[in-house]
Amino acid sequence: MSKRIDVSDLHVYYGDFLAVEDVNITLDAKSVTAFIGPSGCGKSTFLRTLNRMHEVIPGARVEGKVLLDGDNLYSDGVDPVTVRSQIGMVFQRPNPFPTMSIRDNVLAGVKLNSRRISKSDADALVESSLSSANLWNEVKDRLDKPGSGLSGGQQQRLCIARAIAVSPDVILMDEPCSALDPISTLAIEDLINELKDQYTVVIVTHNMQQAARVSDKTAFFNIAGTGKPGKLIEFAETATIFNNPGEKSTEDYVSGRFG
Amino acid sequence: MATLMTERKRSALTQNRLPKYTPYVVAGAAIVVAAALMALVGFNVFAWALLSAILFAAGNVTSSAVVEGRRKAIDKLATSLVVGSFLVALLPLVSVIWTVLVNGIPGLLTPGFLGSSMNGVTGVQDNASVTNNTPVMGGVYHALVGSVLITLWATLISVPVGLLTSIYLVEYSAGNKFSKVITFLVDVMTGIPSIVAGLFATALFALIMGPGTKTGFVAAVALSVLMIPVVVRSSEEMLKIVPNELREASYALGVRKWRTILKIVIPTAISGIASGVTLAIARVIGETAPLLVTAGFASSINTNVFAGWMASLPTFIYTQIMTPTSPSNPDPSAQRAWAAALLLILLVMALNFGARLVARIFAPKTGR
Ligand SMILES: Nc1ncnc2c1ncn2[C@@H]1O[C@H](COP(=O)(O)OP(=O)(O)O)[C@@H](O)[C@H]1O
Ligand SMILES: [Mg+2]
Numbered sequence: 001m002s003k004r005i006d007v008s009d010l011h012v013y014y015g016d017f018l019a020v021e022d023v024n025i026t027l028d029a030k031s032v033t034a035f036i037g038p039s040g041c042g043k044s045t046f047l048r049t050l051n052r053m054h055e056v057i058p059g060a061r062v063e064g065k066v067l068l069d070g071d072n073l074y075s076d077g078v079d080p081v082t083v084r085s086q087i088g089m090v091f092q093r094p095n096p097f098p099t100m101s102i103r104d105n106v107l108a109g110v111k112l113n114s115r116r117i118s119k120s121d122a123d124a125l126v127e128s129s130l131s132s133a134n135l136w137n138e139v140k141d142r143l144d145k146p147g148s149g150l151s152g153g154q155q156q157r158l159c160i161a162r163a164i165a166v167s168p169d170v171i172l173m174d175e176p177c178s179a180l181d182p183i184s185t186l187a188i189e190d191l192i193n194e195l196k197d198q199y200t201v202v203i204v205t206h207n208m209q210q211a212a213r214v215s216d217k218t219a220f221f222n223i224a225g226t227g228k229p230g231k232l233i234e235f236a237e238t239a240t241i242f243n244n245p246g247e248k249s250t251e252d253y254v255s256g257r258f259g
Numbered sequence: 260m261a262t263l264m265t266e267r268k269r270s271a272l273t274q275n276r277l278p279k280y281t282p283y284v285v286a287g288a289a290i291v292v293a294a295a296l297m298a299l300v301g302f303n304v305f306a307w308a309l310l311s312a313i314l315f316a317a318g319n320v321t322s323s324a325v326v327e328g329r330r331k332a333i334d335k336l337a338t339s340l341v342v343g344s345f346l347v348a349l350l351p352l353v354s355v356i357w358t359v360l361v362n363g364i365p366g367l368l369t370p371g372f373l374g375s376s377m378n379g380v381t382g383v384q385d386n387a388s389v390t391n392n393t394p395v396m397g398g399v400y401h402a403l404v405g406s407v408l409i410t411l412w413a414t415l416i417s418v419p420v421g422l423l424t425s426i427y428l429v430e431y432s433a434g435n436k437f438s439k440v441i442t443f444l445v446d447v448m449t450g451i452p453s454i455v456a457g458l459f460a461t462a463l464f465a466l467i468m469g470p471g472t473k474t475g476f477v478a479a480v481a482l483s484v485l486m487i488p489v490v491v492r493s494s495e496e497m498l499k500i501v502p503n504e505l506r507e508a509s510y511a512l513g514v515r516k517w518r519t520i521l522k523i524v525i526p527t528a529i530s531g532i533a534s535g536v537t538l539a540i541a542r543v544i545g546e547t548a549p550l551l552v553t554a555g556f557a558s559s560i561n562t563n564v565f566a567g568w569m570a571s572l573p574t575f576i577y578t579q580i581m582t583p584t585s586p587s588n589p590d591p592s593a594q595r596a597w598a599a600a601l602l603l604i605l606l607v608m609a610l611n612f613g614a615r616l617v618a619r620i621f622a623p624k625t626g627r
Binding site: 056089163 | 433434502505506509511513515518519522
């Protein structure tokens with residue numbers, strides 16, 4: 001399953017500080033959207049509003065609408081837990097649960113919610129999730145070993161498998177490769193390309209080549225100066241952003257002439 | 260053309276150095292000189308050792324200053340100070356353990372000491388054992404049972420209260436005013452004199468059950484007043500170091516907050532929490548004053564914490580020393596007191612080892 005996201009007039013605050021101002025954007029189902037922009041322009045902040053992880057931070061709040069296939073995530077009575085089980089997230093630093101085995105990490109989303117699952121269903125879920133994350137062959141002989149014993153790249157793919165295992169509609173990734181070596185990065189990029197057949201994928205990246213390689217559309221965020229809110233400057237097909245951007249600042253950024 | 264350079268006899272990279280055997284020579288000289296000085300004023304092993312150590316340090320530093328230069332001399336001076344302070348700190352510990360071992364082992368090895376109570380043991384038996392030179396009668400079983408039960412109940416009260424408080428402080432309070440007040444009160448409670456805790460429990464139960472209520476449970480309440488702040492503090496520190504990333508990873512899977520705390524945060528911190536609890540137990544198991552005013556004394560076995568006075572190891576030691584069973588022959592009582600003291604120290608040591616073991620068992624597994 002895969003759903004589209006429509007964001008309208010979204011303002012994101014940390015307390016009184018307006019971190020991201022007035023975003024309007026549509027993320028298509030079964031596509032990869034990349035967010036690029038300088039550090040501190042609010043990419044992570046905006047990404048976290050898409051599955052209501054933003055409000056986990058004390059004082060953090062949001063104004064505006066985020067529609068998941070037409071349902072507003074922020075309307076009254078929506079349980080953030082429901083939202084998060086439909087919109088999964090992969091973080092910058094791989095963070096498998098240190099107390100759990102590889103297998104339990106994959107099953108975490110199911111087991112922590114104490115949904116009953118038979119052993120055979122669990123086995124099937126572990127295998128399919130790990131296979132989707134291109135990790136099955138590497139770990140199938142040591143599923144009962146701790147997840148923290150894997151390499152950084154493997155841990156990140158384990159985290160992706162963990163996110164996939166709860167069968168979300170959308171997967172958000174915040175710089176998933178920034179802590180990884182080039183080989184592991186390539187493995188994750190291949191994986192993203194496969195994931196878009198089933199999921200709506202949103203990825204924040206600092207790596208322009210990566211955005212060009214994996215994404216269908218690219219959103220460029222920018223910030224006028226420290227203390228100013230971040231803004232969505234331009235959103236278009238990735239090829240357009242990189243070859244023929246409409247805005248001067250986008251061109252400066254993607255060609256490396258920034259600042 | 261490049262030729263291989265041979266190593267120089269005397270490296271230009273080194274300075275003057277004292278020969279390796281210098282410390283031994285200085286030590287020997289220090290011991291001899293100290294012995295000579297002692298002979299003048301009257302011999303005393305302790306003063307001799309102290310004087311030797313001072314002379315050794317002084318000799319080492321001076322010789323180094325003369326030959327090796329200022330930096331090395333200061334290095335040696337600092338080394339002497341550090342090692343000296345370490346020995347000074349160690350001295351009371353070793354001396355206490357030594358005294359308790361020497362005085363306690365005979366009593367602890369007496370048959371029946373661990374298995375019998377003081378029920379029926381009076382001055383008559385003690386006088387008989389001294390005059391006939393037979394083994395000392397009576398034992399510590401009732402006090403051991405009392406200590407274990409009281410501490411167990413104190414733990415049963417303190418761990419839920421302490422752990423839930425720390426969970427509130429770390430996971431739910433978000434640093435609000437109320438949590439600052441709690442933290443302040445917990446800090447104040449850490450410094451409460453233990454006798455005050457005892458009086459508090461006595462007064463509390465005097466209100467509820469009537470004045471003069473002395474049971475093991477009252478003692479457990481008194482001890483938990485002392486334990487709770489320690490448990491709160493150590494659990495709080497342990498919960499704080501659980502990385503936020505793990506909480507967020509769990510939330511992002513659509514897991515509720517309380518389940519995240521129960522299934523992710525606590526299991527990650529459990530090794531530290533458990534060893535903190537064990538250390539808190541070790542801290543209160545030797546408390547004497549609060550037990551005196553809450554559990555009273557007993558010479559027979561009482562396994563019911565809710566009724567009747569109850570003995571414990573610290574109060575057992577106290578009564579045996581202060582009011583010997585046989586006033587004319589206090590030696591059997593002293594022997595029992597020392598043996599109980601040794602047992603108490605062994606118990607605390609076991610708890611400390613237990614804390615390490617617990618930490619190791621619960622620690623998140625690593626490895627491939
Ligand atoms: N937890 C927070 N509390 C307050 N301000 C924050 C917090 N996290 C980020 N910010 C601020 O929000 C702005 C956007 O940050 P972020 O979304 O992390 O940028 P990016 O991911 O694009 O580098 C920055 O000015 C940053 O200082
Ligand atoms: Mg970021």
